[in-house]
Amino acid sequence: MTPEELLVRCPLFADLPASQLEKLAALLRRRRYRAGEPVFREGDPGTALYVVETGEVKVLLGGSEGKEVVLALLGPGEFFGELALLDGEPRSADAVATAAGELLVLPREDFLRFLREVPAVAVNLLASLSRRFRRTDRLVHDAAFSDVRTRVTRLLVELAETRGKPGQGGVVIGPRLTQGDLASMVGATRESINKCLRSYTAQGLVRHERGRLVLLNVDRLRAQLV
Amino acid sequence: MTPEELLVRCPLFADLPASQLEKLAALLRRRRYRAGEPVFREGDPGTALYVVETGEVKVLLGGSEGKEVVLALLGPGEFFGELALLDGEPRSADAVATAAGELLVLPREDFLRFLREVPAVAVNLLASLSRRFRRTDRLVHDAAFSDVRTRVTRLLVELAETRGKPGQGGVVIGPRLTQGDLASMVGATRESINKCLRSYTAQGLVRHERGRLVLLNVDRLRAQLV
DNA sequence: CTGCGCCTGTGAAACGCGTCACACAGCGTC
DNA sequence: GACGCTGTGTGACGCGTTTCACAGGCGCAG
Numbered sequence: 001m002t003p004e005e006l007l008v009r010c011p012l013f014a015d016l017p018a019s020q021l022e023k024l025a026a027l028l029r030r031r032r033y034r035a036g037e038p039v040f041r042e043g044d045p046g047t048a049l050y051v052v053e054t055g056e057v058k059v060l061l062g063g064s065e066g067k068e069v070v071l072a073l074l075g076p077g078e079f080f081g082e083l084a085l086l087d088g089e090p091r092s093a094d095a096v097a098t099a100a101g102e103l104l105v106l107p108r109e110d111f112l113r114f115l116r117e118v119p120a121v122a123v124n125l126l127a128s129l130s131r132r133f134r135r136t137d138r139l140v141h142d143a144a145f146s147d148v149r150t151r152v153t154r155l156l157v158e159l160a161e162t163r164g165k166p167g168q169g170g171v172v173i174g175p176r177l178t179q180g181d182l183a184s185m186v187g188a189t190r191e192s193i194n195k196c197l198r199s200y201t202a203q204g205l206v207r208h209e210r211g212r213l214v215l216l217n218v219d220r221l222r223a224q225l226v
Numbered sequence: 227m228t229p230e231e232l233l234v235r236c237p238l239f240a241d242l243p244a245s246q247l248e249k250l251a252a253l254l255r256r257r258r259y260r261a262g263e264p265v266f267r268e269g270d271p272g273t274a275l276y277v278v279e280t281g282e283v284k285v286l287l288g289g290s291e292g293k294e295v296v297l298a299l300l301g302p303g304e305f306f307g308e309l310a311l312l313d314g315e316p317r318s319a320d321a322v323a324t325a326a327g328e329l330l331v332l333p334r335e336d337f338l339r340f341l342r343e344v345p346a347v348a349v350n351l352l353a354s355l356s357r358r359f360r361r362t363d364r365l366v367h368d369a370a371f372s373d374v375r376t377r378v379t380r381l382l383v384e385l386a387e388t389r390g391k392p393g394q395g396g397v398v399i400g401p402r403l404t405q406g407d408l409a410s411m412v413g414a415t416r417e418s419i420n421k422c423l424r425s426y427t428a429q430g431l432v433r434h435e436r437g438r439l440v441l442l443n444v445d446r447l448r449a450q451l452v
Numbered sequence: 453c454t455g456c457g458c459c460t461g462t463g464a465a466a467c468g469c470g471t472c473a474c475a476c477a478g479c480g481t482c
Numbered sequence: 483g484a485c486g487c488t489g490t491g492t493g494a495c496g497c498g499t500t501t502c503a504c505a506g507g508c509g510c511a512g
Contacts, residue, residue, distance in 0.1 A: 061363065063371040071363060086349075087356035092363060115349060122348035123312075123341060129355050130313035136362045137287065137297060137318060143369035144413030145289040147498070178459060187370030189500055194461065210459070210508070374469070404489060415470055420491065436478070436489070 006053055006104070009077045012124050020118060027110045033057075033097035039081075044091045046084025049111045052076050055101015060184070061093050070185045071136070073098075075163060082125065085111055099176060143187060151186040152196045153224050156206070160218050167214075174212035232279055232330070235303045238350050246344060255331045259283075259323035265307075270317045272310025275337045278302050281327015285319050286410070296411045297362070299324075301389065308351065311337055325402065369413060377412040378422045379450050382432070386444050393440075400438035 007013045007021060016024070030053065033039065039050060039057060050057070052074050059072040059080055071093060074080055084091045085108050097103075115122050142151050156173075164171035179193045186193075200206045205221055207214040215221060233239045233247060242250070256279070259265065265276060265283060276283070278300050285298040285306055297319060300306055310317045311334050323329075341348050368377050382399075390397035405419045412419075426432045431447055433440040441447060 061367045063367070067371065069367055069370045071366065083356045083359055086352045087360075088353075089356075089360070092360045115352070116345050119342050119345055119348065122345065122352065125352060126312045126341070126348065126355070127314075129352070129359070130309045130315075133309055133355070133359070133362070134313075134315070134318045136359070136366065139366050140297065140362065140369065140413075141287045141289070141295055143366065144295045145293065180459080187366070190460090191462085191501085192499065198461080208460090406489080416490090417471085417492085418469060424491080434490090 006051065006077060010051055010079060011077075011128060012051075012079055012121065014124065015120055016118065024106075024114065027106060029105045029107075030102055031105050032102050033100060035097060035100045037097050039095040039097060039103065040091050041094050042091055044084075046081065046089075046091055047108050048081060049079060049085060049106040049108075050081045050095070051079045051104040051106070053102040053104050055097055055103075056099040057095055057103070058098050059093050059095050068094075068184045069187055070181070072132070073163070073185070076101075079128075082111075082129075148186065148188045148192045149196050149199075150225065151188070152182065152193060153221055155182065155186050156213075156215060157218060157222050157225070159213075160215050160221075164215065164218075168207075170207070170214045170216040171218055172212060172214050176211050177213055178211055232277065232303060236277055236305060237303075237354060238277075238305055238347065240350065241346055242344065250332075250340065253332060253336045255333075256328055257331050258328050259326060261323060261326045263323050265321040265323060265329065266317050267320050268317055270310075272307065272315075272317055273334050274307060275305060275311060275332040275334075276307045276321070277305045277330040277332070279328040279330050281323055281329075282325040283321055283329070284324050285321050287319050294320075294410045295413055296407070298358070299389070299411070305354075308337075308355075374412065374414045374418045375422050375425075376451065377414070378408065378419060379447055381408065381412050382439075382441060383444060383448050383451070385439075386441050386447075390441065390444075394433075396433070396440045396442040397444055398438060398440050402437050403439055404437055 002025075007016075007024060013021065013024065028051075033055060035055075040046075042062065054076055057074045057080065058070050059074070060068045060070045062068050072080065080095060081091075083089075115125070142154065146154075159173045160171045164173055166172070179197065180190045182197075183190045183193045197206060197208050200221075201208060205215070205217050207216060228251075233242075233250060239247065239250065254277075259281065261281075266272075268288065280302055283300045283306065284296050285300070286294045286296045288294050298306065306321060307317075309315075341351070368380065372380070385399045386397045390399050392398070405423065406416045408423075409416045409419045423432060423434050426447075427434060431441070431443050433442060
């Protein structure tokens with residue numbers, strides 16, 4: 001797939017005329033990342049916008065001693081790194097490639113020029129940010145009101161919808177998704193996740209095998225969310 | 227103060243040429259709210275953008291049985307209600323006037339037209355949303371890593387900076403800021419807030435008297451945040 | 453094959469915070 | 483002035499989660 005083809009699938013640039021799309025593609029650099037390699041770190045100046053071409057990137061806030069909260073998990077066609085470009089502040093979170101792959105890099109100035117000159121891009125970006133806001137707001141809500149079990153359930157349903165692939169008698173999430181990863185997505189410990197998953201396994205709702213998670217009955221999971 | 231004067235102070239419309247500003251002012255309606263009166267409710271269709279002229283508005287997510295989390299507290303010059311306009315989904319939170327006052331109301335279509343036709347507005351809005359994102363992301367971080375005491379401390383410092391007025395030997399926040407209000411801003415119970423505040427009172431850091439909070443030494447408070 | 457590191461499984465103990473149940477003080481209202 | 487409402491102060495108790503400590507399994511590097 002050429003960068004242009006990817007950009008069309010990226011909601012940010014979805015309805016751009018072909019001429020603009022060509023211009024944009026010419027400004028992009030492509031950069032390859034290994035699994036575990038950082039893209040940027042909290043405190044860095046914001047110099048570019050990134051679009052995931054292949055692989056996977058997680059955006060996270062670090063805590064003390066290796067703890068972290070994952071704010072977003074991004075796959076092909078999704079973008080990140082726009083906050084620091086928009087308000088001029090340093091990066092507010094870390095971004096790390098969780099699976100090897102390639103990112104398209106759009107330098108700050110080019111991105112801002114597009115924003116100013118192509119209203120559709122700005123409007124698309126606003127819509128994207130809005131949806132992301134809804135998600136984050138719900139995270140805040142859950143942190144205040146829901147117990148770990150509920151938060152995990154919601155996460156599983158969300159993962160099934162956004163990254164699930166049918167197979168193995170259910171929806172498969174993964175590979176490379178450890179209990180520790182799940183823990184940092186809901187703000188809990190690995191042990192709590194374990195106990196929660198095991199209870200679901202006992203009910204025949206999920207199957208969990210070393211980095212791969214099979215949701216056998218998403219509807220019944222969803223039904224637990226009041 | 228006329229609406230135009232307020233709009234200039236509103237970062238969203240800050241650098242608009244006078245001609246545009248006049249057009250904008252002509253589209254606005256003004257609406258008066260009593261203390262406690264709802265502006266919109268979760269699930270409503272998004273029909274307008276609001277700018278606080280006088281008074282105060284809180285944006286909150288409701289939980290079960292009267293519990294709530296306050297996502298934002300907005301004073302004169304600040305705006306809200308844009309999310310549902312940008313992505314077309316229903317309102318994701320409640321908005322309630324906490325103090326009587328007047329709001330400027332910009333109907334959905336007029337707002338969207340401005341966005342498309344005046345790139346500066348879109349760019350300003352993006353910057354505003356970015357800053358708001360940083361705050362919400364930090365809320366998520368805190369919910370995962372910080373205990374109640376730390377969250378309260380951070381809130382006090384933030385309130386001092388955004389709504390504090392010097393006086394009474396320190397920075398005054400309030401009036402009309404109960405322990406219950408503080409509780410719903412950090413996702414804790416009123417009782418926890420009480421115990422925390424009292425410990426700070428014992429240390430001579432704050433004074434608290436019926437809906438008014440005096441921070442006697444903001445720097446020492448800030449120093450507690452690692 | 454052997455070791456070593458990452459991931460998973462499990463349980464006991466500690467702890468923070470929410471829940472509940474009060475007492476009491478200011479303030480507006482009839 | 484008596485009442486009720488709303489906000490504050492406080493302690494006992496319980497529950498959900500984290501913490502800690504350890505045991506096993508699988509996969510990969512040497």
